[in-house]
Amino acid sequence: MRPVIAMRVGSWCVAWLACVSAALAQEEVRKLTPEELTQIRARANANRASERPQAALLIAPRMATALPVGGTQVGPSVGLGVEYVTPFLDRRLTLAAQGQWTALSYQHLALPFIDDAAFQTRVRQTSVALAAVLRTTGLGRGGEAYVGAGPGVFVTSVETAFGRGKRGENDVRLGVAGFAGIDLYVGPGSIFFELHAQYARSSLPALGRSSVVPLSLGIGYRFVLPR
Amino acid sequence: LAASGCGPHVDVSVPVVTTLAQGAVSAIPLNLCNQRPSPPADPLTGVVPPLPATTVVGAGFLPQVYDVTADTPRVIVPEVSLHGPIDRTIARGWVNFRDPSAIDVRVANLLPPGFYDVTVKNPEGTSGTLARGLQVIPPPFVQSVSPASICTTQVQRVVLRGGVFSAAAPPVATVASVQLPAAAVLVDSPTQVTLVLAANTFAGGSSSASIDLTDADGCKLSPSASIAVGATCAP
Numbered sequence: 001m002r003p004v005i006a007m008r009v010g011s012w013c014v015a016w017l018a019c020v021s022a023a024l025a026q027e028e029v030r031k032l033t034p035e036e037l038t039q040i041r042a043r044a045n046a047n048r049a050s051e052r053p054q055a056a057l058l059i060a061p062r063m064a065t066a067l068p069v070g071g072t073q074v075g076p077s078v079g080l081g082v083e084y085v086t087p088f089l090d091r092r093l094t095l096a097a098q099g100q101w102t103a104l105s106y107q108h109l110a111l112p113f114i115d116d117a118a119f120q121t122r123v124r125q126t127s128v129a130l131a132a133v134l135r136t137t138g139l140g141r142g143g144e145a146y147v148g149a150g151p152g153v154f155v156t157s158v159e160t161a162f163g164r165g166k167r168g169e170n171d172v173r174l175g176v177a178g179f180a181g182i183d184l185y186v187g188p189g190s191i192f193f194e195l196h197a198q199y200a201r202s203s204l205p206a207l208g209r210s211s212v213v214p215l216s217l218g219i220g221y222r223f224v225l226p227r
Numbered sequence: 228l229a230a231s232g233c234g235p236h237v238d239v240s241v242p243v244v245t246t247l248a249q250g251a252v253s254a255i256p257l258n259l260c261n262q263r264p265s266p267p268a269d270p271l272t273g274v275v276p277p278l279p280a281t282t283v284v285g286a287g288f289l290p291q292v293y294d295v296t297a298d299t300p301r302v303i304v305p306e307v308s309l310h311g312p313i314d315r316t317i318a319r320g321w322v323n324f325r326d327p328s329a330i331d332v333r334v335a336n337l338l339p340p341g342f343y344d345v346t347v348k349n350p351e352g353t354s355g356t357l358a359r360g361l362q363v364i365p366p367p368f369v370q371s372v373s374p375a376s377i378c379t380t381q382v383q384r385v386v387l388r389g390g391v392f393s394a395a396a397p398p399v400a401t402v403a404s405v406q407l408p409a410a411a412v413l414v415d416s417p418t419q420v421t422l423v424l425a426a427n428t429f430a431g432g433s434s435s436a437s438i439d440l441t442d443a444d445g446c447k448l449s450p451s452a453s454i455a456v457g458a459t460c461a462p
Contacts, residue, residue, distance in 0.1 A: 070296060071295075071297055106300075108292070108302070112323070113302075113304050113319065113320070113322055113323050114290065114302060114304065114323075114324050115323060115324060115325045121292055158295075160292050162324065162326070162327075163325075163326045164326045164327060165240075165289050165290075165326060166238075167237070167238050167289050167290075167291060167292075168237075168238040169235065169236065169238065170235070171234065171236065202235075204235045205237060205292075205293050206291075206293065208293065208294035208296060210296040
């Protein structure tokens with residue numbers, strides 16, 4: 001693709017130079033009209049776009065922490081995202097598959113009718129979401145921002161231990177995930193900071209109608225696999 | 228944004244009740260007096276402790292926690308109920324889940340005597356029952372005491388008529404707070420027991436003596452019977 005782009009850029013330059021020299025030849029110095037300025041800027045932007053990294057796939061491992069929203073505990077989360085860079089919207093539209101695993105723990109106070117002993121509920125959630133991601137170069141040369149959303153499958157397991165007794169619960173449900181973040185180009189890829197939200201209300205008795213991890217904040221590194 | 232689910236799965240545990248126990252006694256049925264005296268009040272706080280707990284022994288007892296993300300999650304323990312002459316669900320405040328094989332409950336006094344089935348029901352609705360696992364028994368009672376008066380210097384025989392007395396498990400008798408030896412308590416019939424009082428069993432000087440009976444299950448005669456004590460013995 002690069003030779004084609006180079007040829008196209010070269011042809012634009014030749015055409016522009018020809019126009020300018022012709023204009024100069026006719027009336028020495030002539031101010032550009034607003035229309036001409038707009039055209040020149042558009043061509044310049046097109047040339048700049050062709051300089052964006054010609055990536056085909058982005059692979060992004062990350063770590064995150066669930067944020068205490070709506071009674072949710074703070075807990076660790078790890079994830080992996082794979083993005084395919086589509087040719088649409090000047091290659092700013094990508095399709096992402098994001099997997100995330102989160103572990104939460106709820107410590108309950110001792111209750112007089114549970115033998116005055118504290119007990120614990122452990123929650124584990126694994127999710128996979130498919131999302132459309134829109135990327136922008138609005139931050140300038142050093143990075144870019146992005147936002148994405150899409151449907152997901154959420155698998156949750158809950159275990160409450162009452163002394164020697166344990167009660168397990170689990171469900172598989174559909175929901176939606178959304179995220180927004182910024183990429184800062186470092187090395188061959190970029191460091192990213194991402195706010196991740198999900199809406200997938202559980203139907204398990206122990207979780208009520210909670211989405212388990214409604215909001216999480218993550219950091220990771222995005223590897224770029226060129227075309 | 229409505230989310231749809233593929234259906235939740237909650238572990239189901241089926242309770243099995245195997246026996247009842249109180250203290251070191253474990254039996255089917257477990258005999259339980261329906262007029263147990265309250266333990267003495269705490270001398271410092273004045274709080275009267277609850278009645279001794281009865282333990283339901285078995286397997287598969289399991290509470291359920293709800294809404295752990297809420298400010299105050301709810302925990303529901305298995306429900307214990309008695310089914311016999313009357314049906315009675317034991318108040319949740321009187322149920323203490325110890326572990327999946329033992330639940331302590333406090334059975335109220337004044338239940339009608341008879342056999343009761345004991346049922347444990349987990350929060351998800353599964354249940355198990357031990358048929359005739361509990362027998363509520365009344366305390367012994369005394370309708371008449373003869374003779375009307377005794378003396379302290381000679382051997383005396385006191386006949387108590389009432390019920391219900393068991394020759395296989397004679398009651399423990401005390402007269403004027405002095406416990407009689409087992410050989411001195413003779414169960415003549417389910418409605419009659421004879422106490423043999425040795426001479427000088429208790430100190431003289433009092434005009435009457437209280438008589439208490441406590442059966443093998445700890446059920447105590449209430450109120451105590453009494454007998455007049457004379458200064459001189461009848462010829």
